[in-house]
Amino acid sequence: MISKLRSHLAWAGVAIVGALSLAYVALARGEAVSALWVVVAAVCVYLIAYRYYSLFLATKVLGLDAQRQTPAWRHNDGLDYVPTHKYVLYGHHFAAIAGAGPLVGPVLAAQMGYLPGLLWLLAGVVFAGAVQDFIVLFISTRRDGRSLGDLIKQEMGTVPGLIALFGAFMIMIIILAVLALIVVKALADSPWGTFTVAATIPVALFMGVYLRYIRPGRIGEISIIGFVLLMLSIIGGQYVHESATLAPLFSYDAKALTWMLIGYGFVAASIPVWLLLAPRDYLSTFLKIGTIVALAIGIVIVAPPLQMPALTQFAAANGSGGPVWSGNLFPFLFITIACGAVSGFHALISSGTTPKMLENETHARFIGYGGMLAESFVAVMALVAASCIQPGVYFAMNSPAALVGSNVDAVAQTLSTWGFVVTPEMLSQTAADVGEKTILARAGGAPTLAVGMAHILHQVVGGKAMMAFWYHFAILFEALFILTAVDAGTRAGRFMLQDLLGSFVPALKRTDSLPANLIATGLCVAAWGYFLYQGVVDPLGGINTLWPLFGISNQMLAAVALMLGTVVLFKMKKDRYAWVTALPAAWLLVCTLTAGWLKMFSADPKVGFLAHADKYAGAVAEGKLLAPAKSLAAMERVVFNDRLDAVLCGLFIFVVLSVLVYSIKSILAARAERRPTVQEAAFVPFAAAAGAGGD
Amino acid sequence: MIEVVEAAGRAGRYFAQSLRLMVGQPDYGAYVAHMKATHPEQAPMSYEAFFRERQDARYGVGTGRMSRCC
Numbered sequence: 001m002i003s004k005l006r007s008h009l010a011w012a013g014v015a016i017v018g019a020l021s022l023a024y025v026a027l028a029r030g031e032a033v034s035a036l037w038v039v040v041a042a043v044c045v046y047l048i049a050y051r052y053y054s055l056f057l058a059t060k061v062l063g064l065d066a067q068r069q070t071p072a073w074r075h076n077d078g079l080d081y082v083p084t085h086k087y088v089l090y091g092h093h094f095a096a097i098a099g100a101g102p103l104v105g106p107v108l109a110a111q112m113g114y115l116p117g118l119l120w121l122l123a124g125v126v127f128a129g130a131v132q133d134f135i136v137l138f139i140s141t142r143r144d145g146r147s148l149g150d151l152i153k154q155e156m157g158t159v160p161g162l163i164a165l166f167g168a169f170m171i172m173i174i175i176l177a178v179l180a181l182i183v184v185k186a187l188a189d190s191p192w193g194t195f196t197v198a199a200t201i202p203v204a205l206f207m208g209v210y211l212r213y214i215r216p217g218r219i220g221e222i223s224i225i226g227f228v229l230l231m232l233s234i235i236g237g238q239y240v241h242e243s244a245t246l247a248p249l250f251s252y253d254a255k256a257l258t259w260m261l262i263g264y265g266f267v268a269a270s271i272p273v274w275l276l277l278a279p280r281d282y283l284s285t286f287l288k289i290g291t292i293v294a295l296a297i298g299i300v301i302v303a304p305p306l307q308m309p310a311l312t313q314f315a316a317a318n319g320s321g322g323p324v325w326s327g328n329l330f331p332f333l334f335i336t337i338a339c340g341a342v343s344g345f346h347a348l349i350s351s352g353t354t355p356k357m358l359e360n361e362t363h364a365r366f367i368g369y370g371g372m373l374a375e376s377f378v379a380v381m382a383l384v385a386a387s388c389i390q391p392g393v394y395f396a397m398n399s400p401a402a403l404v405g406s407n408v409d410a411v412a413q414t415l416s417t418w419g420f421v422v423t424p425e426m427l428s429q430t431a432a433d434v435g436e437k438t439i440l441a442r443a444g445g446a447p448t449l450a451v452g453m454a455h456i457l458h459q460v461v462g463g464k465a466m467m468a469f470w471y472h473f474a475i476l477f478e479a480l481f482i483l484t485a486v487d488a489g490t491r492a493g494r495f496m497l498q499d500l501l502g503s504f505v506p507a508l509k510r511t512d513s514l515p516a517n518l519i520a521t522g523l524c525v526a527a528w529g530y531f532l533y534q535g536v537v538d539p540l541g542g543i544n545t546l547w548p549l550f551g552i553s554n555q556m557l558a559a560v561a562l563m564l565g566t567v568v569l570f571k572m573k574k575d576r577y578a579w580v581t582a583l584p585a586a587w588l589l590v591c592t593l594t595a596g597w598l599k600m601f602s603a604d605p606k607v608g609f610l611a612h613a614d615k616y617a618g619a620v621a622e623g624k625l626l627a628p629a630k631s632l633a634a635m636e637r638v639v640f641n642d643r644l645d646a647v648l649c650g651l652f653i654f655v656v657l658s659v660l661v662y663s664i665k666s667i668l669a670a671r672a673e674r675r676p677t678v679q680e681a682a683f684v685p686f687a688a689a690a691g692a693g694g695d
Numbered sequence: 696m697i698e699v700v701e702a703a704g705r706a707g708r709y710f711a712q713s714l715r716l717m718v719g720q721p722d723y724g725a726y727v728a729h730m731k732a733t734h735p736e737q738a739p740m741s742y743e744a745f746f747r748e749r750q751d752a753r754y755g756v757g758t759g760r761m762s763r764c765c
Contacts, residue, residue, distance in 0.1 A: 082721045087713065092717050281718055
């Protein structure tokens with residue numbers, strides 16, 4: 001009893017430290033807050049949430065059972081189903097959920113100041129994101145490790161299952177487009193970056209051949225060789241950047257890069273996986289983990305002060321947002337920061353490979369809930385990195401040229417009128433420091449994060465001279481795993497498409513037929529390539545259009561996963577605990593439906609797709625040109641794309657509303673029954689001692 | 696002292712295992728042990744064959760599974 005009290009007292013201490021740090025971060029005015037306070041506040045929140053809330057979820061709500069055999073034991077085949085040590089599986093799960101999303105969203109959200117983003121990251125992960133990952137992992141584990149689509153089909157019916165799958169396919173297309181756009185924005189007119197990223201292709205091909213024929217399966221040694229080659233390609237990039245003859249060979253504008261990426265996506269998704277995709281996946285995964293650890297160490301050692309104010313003028317309630325993305329704080333902050341707070345895509349991972357390897361059901365708490373906390377921490381670090389550079393530099397990098405001008409003098413002048421202290425020299429100097437010709441209009445998150453990381457890491461290793469190296473290291477690290485995602489996503493999309501189209505043209509369904517594969521790959525690449533191209537030519541920078549679409553769809557998928565969780569809780573007859581998923585689901589529905597509605601119908605052309613289309617259509621009718629469109633044909637393209645985006649938004653709303661209707665029907669049916677109606681796999685206890693014990 | 700070294704060795708093995716699992720390669724030793732225990736009549740795959748089989752499985756040769764997040 002006494003020792004129990006003592007342990008609670010220690011946790012109360014953690015809570016007090018966390019609360020004080022958070023209060024300091026939120027209330028300090030007039031002086032720059034050290035990033036350490038943010039880190040301490042975040043870590044304390046995670047610890048408390050894990051210790052108390054996830055324990056409540058595990059014991060009271062879900063009733064994790066240490067005696068119940070997991071699929072890993074029942075279907076053990078040494079391949080897909082393998083009982084795996086808790087910490088080993090945690091690493092796997094974290095590497096699968098953490099991608100570009102948690103790094104980009106918080107950087108974009110920093111335009112409102114660091115505080116709104118930080119608060120949403122913390123509250124969102126504790127009450128929505130980690131709950132979603134945990135409960136989906138639990139549901140899937142109790143059902144032989146089935147996928148999200150199957151789970152929805154099983155618990156709600158075939159129609160909502162199909163609708164959700166279709167929604168997932170559309171989300172995938174938008175994700176691929178927006179990820180590719182981030183790479184394009186980072187590499188446009190940057191010979192150093194373009195050379196370095198291009199060099200990863202021959203490096204990966206070499207690794208692929210090595211792993212297949214020279215020393216099969218020796219991942220460790222080839223990854224080290226690959227890493228060394230990557231570092232050499234960064235150094236080579238500097239040589240290219242400084243060479244008058246080589247630099248033009250690697251300088252491309254955004255449009256040219258778009259076509260290259262589209263071509264790359266098609267080829268990469270058509271050649272064998274061992275040749276390019278697998279080896280680059282090794283590099284990007286290990287580099288990602290290493291970089292995240294390095295950034296965490298860097299932030300703790302350097303403790304950079306946050307230059308961005310807690311709140312900027314763009315967070316004001318009645319504004320129409322800022323230059324990076326339009327719209328009010330509510331609802332748009334909550335869709336801009338998707339991954340890191342709550343991400344629907346994780347539901348696909350938590351119902352993918354992880355449940356098949358869970359050694360004991362009780363580990364779902366550490367892996368599902370704890371894994372998401374770690375991702376949230378990555379997002380907090382991204383927010384810190386974006387907030388520790390000068391706000392003037394931040395806005396110069398992330399504002400479209402149409403709004404602030406296209407040379408350093410014009411940009412510095414516009415930003416000064418907004419109240420940010422910035423001079424043309426500062427902007428030129430920052431560009432020179434990181435080895436680029438310009439840093440203007442590089443919205444998309446990656447370059448801003450890279451500047452922030454370079455700012456932090458050069459103070460740990462290398463000093464000022466290494467800043468350009470660190471910048472391109474960060475660009476390489478993001479481009480590497482984005483390109484891997486583009487490749488893998490195109491393949492996954494191709495199979496989904498073949499499945500869908502196969503219902504009408506059976507010949508297309510054959511995944512062993514080369515023409516069928518090429519057609520489906522082509523269609524898939526064309527779909528994301530179209531949105532990518534549209535984003536690249538978008539006068540407001542593309543991110544302004546595509547990121548909200550991605551955010552809305554991703555958060556809607558999270559709402560779908562949480563609705564599934566709610567249905568399952570009702571079916572388990574855990575009605576009085578159903579709020580743990582119903583409340584976050586309701587919040588996400590409110591945010592995404594409002595955001596979706598505003599994106600379609602807002603009268604402000606900066607926010608609403610249709611209002612923007614009308615503005616351009618009106619000008620076309622009068623024969624006028626609206627900058628930056630240069631011809632009437634370009635104007636008509638803008639109008640068409642706006643309307644297409646509005647239709648897409650409407651589709652997402654339809655998907656999520658229909659899943660809502662089916663959820664309510666399932667809940668009512670479950671409530672009408674006296675007994676639990678869940679369809680779990682049969683309970684099999686652990687024989688004797690094997691694997692029992694839990695954590 | 697010996698316990699510390701052993702614990703460090705174990706932690707290192709787990710770490711290496713986790714890194715391999717991150718790229719879709721489960722523990723080969725566990726696979727062989729499983730085959731010996733439950734299917735003694737079958738010869739387990741060689742490490743090279745096991746590696747290829749897992750590589751194909753991860754990157755969805757024949758399936759539409761997404762193995763990672765954005």
